[in-house]
Amino acid sequence: MDAAEITVRTLQYGTGLLGAGVLAALLWAGEKPGRASRMALALCCGLLAAGALANGLIFSHAVLDSWPEVFSPDGAVFILTTFDPALGFLARTILAGLALGALLVWRGQSGAWAALALLAAALASFAWTGHAASGEGLQGGLHKASTVAHILAAAVWLGALGLFLSRLFAPQAASRDYRQRTAQLLSCFSGIGSVAVAALVITGVTNTVLVAGPGRVMSTLETAYGSWLIVKLALFAGMVGLAALNRFVLAPALAQRLTDQAAGRIRWAVLVEAGLGAGVVACVAVLGITPPHSG
Numbered sequence: 001m002d003a004a005e006i007t008v009r010t011l012q013y014g015t016g017l018l019g020a021g022v023l024a025a026l027l028w029a030g031e032k033p034g035r036a037s038r039m040a041l042a043l044c045c046g047l048l049a050a051g052a053l054a055n056g057l058i059f060s061h062a063v064l065d066s067w068p069e070v071f072s073p074d075g076a077v078f079i080l081t082t083f084d085p086a087l088g089f090l091a092r093t094i095l096a097g098l099a100l101g102a103l104l105v106w107r108g109q110s111g112a113w114a115a116l117a118l119l120a121a122a123l124a125s126f127a128w129t130g131h132a133a134s135g136e137g138l139q140g141g142l143h144k145a146s147t148v149a150h151i152l153a154a155a156v157w158l159g160a161l162g163l164f165l166s167r168l169f170a171p172q173a174a175s176r177d178y179r180q181r182t183a184q185l186l187s188c189f190s191g192i193g194s195v196a197v198a199a200l201v202i203t204g205v206t207n208t209v210l211v212a213g214p215g216r217v218m219s220t221l222e223t224a225y226g227s228w229l230i231v232k233l234a235l236f237a238g239m240v241g242l243a244a245l246n247r248f249v250l251a252p253a254l255a256q257r258l259t260d261q262a263a264g265r266i267r268w269a270v271l272v273e274a275g276l277g278a279g280v281v282a283c284v285a286v287l288g289i290t291p292p293h294s295g
Helices: 004-029 035-064 074-082 084-105 111-130 135-168 175-190 190-212 225-259 260-287
Strands: none
Touching: 004 035, 004 084, 004 111, 004 135, 004 260, 035 074, 035 111, 074 084, 084 111, 084 190, 111 135, 135 175, 135 190, 135 260, 175 190, 175 225, 190 225, 225 260
16 A cells, blocks of 8 residues: 555545635634634645645556656646546646635635635545546446535534634633633534534445445455444544534533633543544545455
């Protein structure tokens, strides 16, 4: 397994999901990204574009087995006109670059919404650079649609976690008024968080069946792909458990008491949940290039 490819895939998933998700969470909460937020989001866009470009070059080298050929006009034309994943990498690079430009040049809510739309499209391009890319016909279309829905739902969840962390660990987080606003923010996302989890479960099951093939899911669990899938599911289960704890216990406690103890408990619970999310992202990066029926 290529460590370089896993690294750039993890980079793309991490920065793409975080950038799109945090931006969506800010806009959902009715907030305009400030200067610091824009710079952080712009960094995510830049890293996503760089990762997609690097992934495209790695893919091209794996096909052509020659770096001079990769950078030659004939080699580039051959790759782009023959392999759908190459177009996916190119589209992601361009879309992330445009989102970067929108954040830096186009100020105000309209620029933020434009950047979000571009990042959502960049995330959708992952459906053409993983297992879903090999599907054809109705089943292939279903697999791509399910993959797009899965990754957008993941962006909603992870983006909300990123926003919560920025609030819970902010220098002014000890202020009673600030804690009150943070508790309101946590409550605001409780409903959409449940929808995101449900979407992840439904699309995750669909994708697993389509990747493994009907009737072959259990045998797939005995392969390297299955091992990574089990790790991912275990991490995901931990995230769901912590999300439930936050929603039904820790967030209401913070809203009622606004104490240091209540704030500290939910702060570390969200941090651990985000850490598990990072582990899920790494597993997804590996699963996307791991054959489901070998090893």
